[in-house]
Amino acid sequence: MKLIASFIFCLSSLVLFSQDLALLKYNGGGDWYANPTALKNLIAYCNKNINTKINDKPQEVEVGSIDIFQYPFLHMTGHGNVFFSETDAENLRNYLLSGGFLHIDDNYGMEPYITKELKKVFPDKDLVELPASHPIFNTAFKFQNGLPKIHEHDGKRPQAFALFNEDRLMLLFTFESDLGDGWEDPEVHNDPADVREKALKMGANIVKYAFEN
Template sequence: MKKTMFLVFSLLFFAQNTAIAQQIAILKYGGGGDWYSNPTALPNLIQFCNTNIDTKIDSEPETVEAGNVSIFKYPFLHMTGHGNVFFTDEEVQNLRTYLLSGGFLHIDDNYGMEPYLRRELEKLFPDRQLEELGADHPIFSQRFNFPDGLPKIHEHDGKRPQAFGIFEKGRLVLLYTYEADLGDGWEDPTVHNDPEEIRTKALQMGSNIIEYVFKG
């Protein structure tokens, strides 16, 4: 009964709030990983989106905790970091309900999340596997075209960039970008001293993700 009431409340809460505006929040998680990394990334991406793809996103994203019902106020959650990730059982239930109710989670590996994240995703979706998105997926051909798929923004281990997804009835509910480090490219130019061409690619790819979720 408790789980059923939680589900009903969450669905109603989500339906009531997603109609208000296009909004983004940063997902805070446990385990000791630096969920707060890349502090200038999302504000810069939001500014780029509001200018180039006609969104009206609040310039300063809120921070929400994985287990809090407040995540249902936001149709788009962003998660990043370098290290350990851990979700409690209550957080798993909350996140799963959010995603299956129409929410979207973008996870951008800032380097080092991968083994911990995959363990937690198995808890979140034990009945699904991450599927690699091909270059023909529409997320790569929104306002900006990426015919080769996910762009490489920051070099770490010499691996190719990959975009993975989890789907629910054909809908992409979770996107995991790996070995691309989009968030570093969204940061202020002085943080990583990336060439303007690289930063532009990162911002364009980020705006494609947002456009795909909000306007697709």
């Protein structure tokens, strides 16, 4: 397994040149499939507004599969438990260190589980909160106050946390914002148009930043 992972690690820079997004499937019982219309709407928005050419049918990939190396951008969401096996953690670590990007959007209730599992992936790294001045909040659209609030849950402020490999932001965890709900079809949550627009613009910023850095 380690030999296979090392081989993938060496070759992954070749396959990460594409512009495609995938939804990350994980174990533990959490609903990785939450917000089923979100990614297709984000992709359509990005292709229209920031000149991406992303496949309009996002795929689903398992965290422990070599298939994740086909996608430069992985999106992960859910409400509940997350579990990474040792193989899952090693595969995800190799993916991220070789140039991949993971966006984790807490759909409410995911935070205590994912923060624990990320320690399996990077035992020596801690999530760092990004300031509102970070370029990810200004790369396509300007968010002077940082991560926007899309849905209220516990009344806490929205926060964006990151894991870095040296100076490269390789993982973004958005918390108390619920961007994915804002990307969903309008009738799912009946959000006002301006709220959905904020969510899609922030999503486009994340995609643009991930593809260009």
